[in-house]
Amino acid sequence: MKELRNSVCIVGVDESDELGTLPHKSQLTLHLEAIRNAVRDAGLKIGDVDGIFTAGQHSPATIGEALGITPRYVDGTTVGGCSFIIMVGHALVALHHGLCDVAVVCHGESGRSGVGVSPRRDNALPGQFEAPYGFGGAPTYFGMITTRHMHEHGTTLEQWAEVAVSTREWARLNPKARNREPITIADVLKSRPVCYPFNLLNICLVTDAGGAVVLTRADRAKDCAKKPVYVRGAGEATEHVMVTQMGNLTFSEATRMSGAKAFSMARVAHKDFNHLMFYDAFTSGPPIMLESLGFCKPGDGVGFFGPGKSTPGGSLPINTNGGGLSYTHSGMYGIFPIIESVRQLRGECGARQVPGCSLSLVNGMGGMLSAAGTLVLANER
Amino acid sequence: MELERPLPVPTPEAKPYWDGLREHKLMLPRCRACRRAFFYPRVLCPFCHASDIEWFQASGRGRLYSFEIAYQTISKVFKVKPPYVLAMVELEEGPRLMSNLVGIEPDPKRIRCDMPVEVVFHKLTDEITLPLFQPAGGAA
Numbered sequence: 001m002k003e004l005r006n007s008v009c010i011v012g013v014d015e016s017d018e019l020g021t022l023p024h025k026s027q028l029t030l031h032l033e034a035i036r037n038a039v040r041d042a043g044l045k046i047g048d049v050d051g052i053f054t055a056g057q058h059s060p061a062t063i064g065e066a067l068g069i070t071p072r073y074v075d076g077t078t079v080g081g082c083s084f085i086i087m088v089g090h091a092l093v094a095l096h097h098g099l100c101d102v103a104v105v106c107h108g109e110s111g112r113s114g115v116g117v118s119p120r121r122d123n124a125l126p127g128q129f130e131a132p133y134g135f136g137g138a139p140t141y142f143g144m145i146t147t148r149h150m151h152e153h154g155t156t157l158e159q160w161a162e163v164a165v166s167t168r169e170w171a172r173l174n175p176k177a178r179n180r181e182p183i184t185i186a187d188v189l190k191s192r193p194v195c196y197p198f199n200l201l202n203i204c205l206v207t208d209a210g211g212a213v214v215l216t217r218a219d220r221a222k223d224c225a226k227k228p229v230y231v232r233g234a235g236e237a238t239e240h241v242m243v244t245q246m247g248n249l250t251f252s253e254a255t256r257m258s259g260a261k262a263f264s265m266a267r268v269a270h271k272d273f274n275h276l277m278f279y280d281a282f283t284s285g286p287p288i289m290l291e292s293l294g295f296c297k298p299g300d301g302v303g304f305f306g307p308g309k310s311t312p313g314g315s316l317p318i319n320t321n322g323g324g325l326s327y328t329h330s331g332m333y334g335i336f337p338i339i340e341s342v343r344q345l346r347g348e349c350g351a352r353q354v355p356g357c358s359l360s361l362v363n364g365m366g367g368m369l370s371a372a373g374t375l376v377l378a379n380e381r
Numbered sequence: 382m383e384l385e386r387p388l389p390v391p392t393p394e395a396k397p398y399w400d401g402l403r404e405h406k407l408m409l410p411r412c413r414a415c416r417r418a419f420f421y422p423r424v425l426c427p428f429c430h431a432s433d434i435e436w437f438q439a440s441g442r443g444r445l446y447s448f449e450i451a452y453q454t455i456s457k458v459f460k461v462k463p464p465y466v467l468a469m470v471e472l473e474e475g476p477r478l479m480s481n482l483v484g485i486e487p488d489p490k491r492i493r494c495d496m497p498v499e500v501v502f503h504k505l506t507d508e509i510t511l512p513l514f515q516p517a518g519g520a521a
Binding site: 124125127128129130131132133134135136137139140143144145147148151192193194195196197242243244245249 | 387446448476493
């Protein structure tokens with residue numbers, strides 16, 4: 001693993017031209033815009049891309065065809081929203097071994113408007129064992145994890161609300177964020193009840209958006225347009241799909257494994273990070289991820305959030321783009337925390353820039369803590 | 382008549398489960414090698430990976446492992462009027478399954494994790510009966 005550390009860099013990142021409610025754009029358009037913009041950010045040309053890594057409804061072949069290129073390396077690992085985080089690790093290996101030279105990890109989803117969207121996936125198991133009882137949307141699954149966490153660890157609705165408030169504070173500083181009005185814990189608690197334990201402001205947005213990340217080997221990264229961001233470590237794991245099959249409902253084994261692998265490759269410890277990005281589909285997600293990664297003991301993850309800690313100017317900034325909760329969440333959000341992490345490490349974030357950001361963690365889940373990917377990114381070797 | 386709930390389409394490996402429910406029996410698969418019950422039904426044991434699977438009738442008792450209360454319609458094909466309780470039940474025999482908790486007011490102050498529950502059978506069609514759960518000893 002040690003020869004992989006720092007061998008590959010992220011050299012380009014960007015979103016689609018617009019994020020939000022975009023009924024005039026298909027999800028293929030969102031996807032292609034993001035790739036074009038990220039490749040341009042890297043100072044490369046689409047013709048330079050020879051590795052395509054994408055998840056969801058578009059296969060890498062669809063994207064290769066649409067771009068008019070013939071990639072010599074493709075990966076379509078689809079294990080939920082963290083697939084893109086996992087694929088940075090896959091691209092790391094492929095680039096390191098010369099199986100491709102310029103890899104693009106990319107995403108486009110018309111999650112809100114449903115333009116150019118294909119029918120749903122295989123439904124044999126949820127259709128028999130979950131749907132007849134009213135399960136379907138993500139809140140009906142992640143709520144189970146959250147209610148049980150409250151029972152076992154005494155976490156409260158007020159503590160989850162603090163995560164929404166902190167994340168909104170960052171969104172206020174991001175011009176691309178969808179929701180930028182300040183909110184309070186009371187606002188979260190009195191927002192519309194959707195599915196206990198979640199009110200509306202505990203749940204991520206649903207938007208139309210694309211995002212892409214371009215990678216190449218460190219030797220070649222020097223010739224790109226911007227300062228390279230090094231992939232120091234990457235890890236992944238999957239545990240289950242249906243929440244009933246999760247071993248411990250309040251601790252993600254997949255998250256633990258992905259973090260252990262990434263930290264070991266990167267040779268970093270928890271205390272080394274000065275910026276954290278988590279996949280926040282629900283307010284309870286990031287605290288449980290902090291616990292599962294070993295930043296604290298189970299039940300204490302909520303203690304990372306609040307003024308002076310996770311917020312602007314705080315000691316350990318978390319979800320500085322405004323997160324899936326307030327910035328954008330197309331469905332498979334995992335590409336976006338990577339983009340933010342790279343921008344912070346480059347120092348491009350303007351009003352929300354974390355001073356001295358040098359080592360950043362990206363951790364995301366797929367499904368309901370079913371799969372996990374962790375990246376350790378740095379702006380120096 | 383339009384059904385309130387989406388109708389499950391049984392897969393062949395789950396047939397004994399659905400056949401049992403029709404006769405008001407909660408049947409579970411169990412591994413003959415390691416003796417552990419599991420759910421959902423599949424052709425190999427998720428614990429020891431043996432392929433020698435038998436079916437037995439479960440007690441129908443368990444505890445409410447976790448729950449949610451839906452205040453709005455979340456799944457368009459599910460037409461039970463909210464609020465209703467979404468339940469994850471851990472059966473006495475070990476496996477967990479999703480269901481609804483019925484026979485209790487859908488109020489987070491009244492429902493608690495780990496409360497004992499028991500199965501009740503809810504006929505959907507001549508073919509399909511669902512296992513729902515109520516507080517042990519009858520409706521609260």
